[in-house]
Amino acid sequence: MFFNQIETVLKKNFPFDWTFNNSHAHFVFGQKNSNKVYSSLGISLYPSKDILLSAKKRNIHLLITYFSPFLNPIQKISDSNILLVKIMTLADISVFVIGDLINYIEGGVLDLIIRNASLNRVKNIYLEGYTTTVPIGRKCTTLQEKTNIKIIIQNLKKNFKAPNISLWGDPFTTVKNIGIFEPKSLEKLDIDLLLIEQLDLIISYDLPLNLIWRYFNIGINVINLNSYYCLSNALQNFQKQLNLLLPRIKIEFLSQKLENLVIE
Numbered sequence: 001m002f003f004n005q006i007e008t009v010l011k012k013n014f015p016f017d018w019t020f021n022n023s024h025a026h027f028v029f030g031q032k033n034s035n036k037v038y039s040s041l042g043i044s045l046y047p048s049k050d051i052l053l054s055a056k057k058r059n060i061h062l063l064i065t066y067f068s069p070f071l072n073p074i075q076k077i078s079d080s081n082i083l084l085v086k087i088m089t090l091a092d093i094s095v096f097v098i099g100d101l102i103n104y105i106e107g108g109v110l111d112l113i114i115r116n117a118s119l120n121r122v123k124n125i126y127l128e129g130y131t132t133t134v135p136i137g138r139k140c141t142t143l144q145e146k147t148n149i150k151i152i153i154q155n156l157k158k159n160f161k162a163p164n165i166s167l168w169g170d171p172f173t174t175v176k177n178i179g180i181f182e183p184k185s186l187e188k189l190d191i192d193l194l195l196i197e198q199l200d201l202i203i204s205y206d207l208p209l210n211l212i213w214r215y216f217n218i219g220i221n222v223i224n225l226n227s228y229y230c231l232s233n234a235l236q237n238f239q240k241q242l243n244l245l246l247p248r249i250k251i252e253f254l255s256q257k258l259e260n261l262v263i264e
Helices: 002-013 049-057 079-091 109-116 149-160 191-196 209-216 227-245
Strands: 026-029 040-044 062-065 094-097 119-125 137-142 166-168 177-181 201-205 221-225 250-253
Touching: 002 062, 002 094, 002 227, 040 049, 040 227, 049 062, 049 079, 109 119, 109 137, 109 149, 109 177, 109 227, 119 177, 149 201, 149 221, 149 227, 191 209, 209 221, 221 227, 227 250
Parallel strands: 040 062, 040 250, 062 094, 177 201, 201 221
Antiparallel strands: 026 094, 119 137, 137 177, 166 221
């Protein structure tokens, strides 16, 4: 009942195509149909050993995470995976992976980038030829005229508390139309669409060099953020949303330092 309630609330309040990008939200470990009643859940980036032990200490029996605990193919089960299974089994902890949906939902990564960069959201951008309700990007404009890229970067650094942000382009270039995208979706996006939207700047995170060059070579500046800061901030925002939707359940964000985030 507890797990079904959580899943029902998620699907009702975040009504997207839950199978988009082959990274649909789903239970990866635990008893989804269990009749047990719990009073708390945790949210974290990755269910590492330290996070699982912290959840056990806090009497948390459900974790909502971005990364799955089982990133390796099943034929390459590592000792660390076996240890995670042991902890989850003994502590009766189930894991629900939200995956890339944290990018697209209202208040997710894309919206946080817009807010933290002090931009104005104009419209959603969808993939042509895909029957999906998921907007893979947002088109934005600057709030003030003659805003240059340096100002946008300063806003992102301040609000994300990110020490380093990469820029491919001239920081003193004045921009008007900005596209905010999740990196996997950019690989599928037709360049013509970006030209039609007259984008001066793309903001994303963890972009590979080939994608950066692809857009930089057609005259579009690129800001490349670190996924840790984007995803951690979005998950904390997601926690606040769930607190309003599930007032009788204690919801905690279990934070991980970047230097301690080792994913097997």
